[in-house]
Amino acid sequence: MVATVEVTPIEDAREVMLRQIIAEQNDAFRRVLGFAALWRGTDLQGRTVATPGFCALPAATKADLLGAVINFADFNDDNDPWEDHCFGRVEVGGVAIYWKIDLYDTDYRFGSEAPADPEQTRRVLTLYLPSEH
Numbered sequence: 001m002v003a004t005v006e007v008t009p010i011e012d013a014r015e016v017m018l019r020q021i022i023a024e025q026n027d028a029f030r031r032v033l034g035f036a037a038l039w040r041g042t043d044l045q046g047r048t049v050a051t052p053g054f055c056a057l058p059a060a061t062k063a064d065l066l067g068a069v070i071n072f073a074d075f076n077d078d079n080d081p082w083e084d085h086c087f088g089r090v091e092v093g094g095v096a097i098y099w100k101i102d103l104y105d106t107d108y109r110f111g112s113e114a115p116a117d118p119e120q121t122r123r124v125l126t127l128y129l130p131s132e133h
Contacts, residue, residue: 089130
């Protein structure tokens, strides 16, 4: 027999609120590619990294793809099942990339224990080709 845990409406509402906060923070971070990212006046610390495949693309293609990442707004049930805006796919001129935001502790070693708290969370935005997934 599998034990089930009852979730109260208050706990459920808290989880929804936390996901919304994380989504807002992820959007703020992504829109500036992590450079001087602010959310409600608070610094969102982190970094943006790219895989060798992304780095090998022509400069103009990379610039166009970065613009598409910054302006991405096509969140749906398929690409955002947790509603935290941590993943997307963009395509420009026939070249597609994925972007992904991971939430780490302040040492970038483990997942953040408090992902909605900017003081305890560091974001890493990764840009990569589908073939590198």
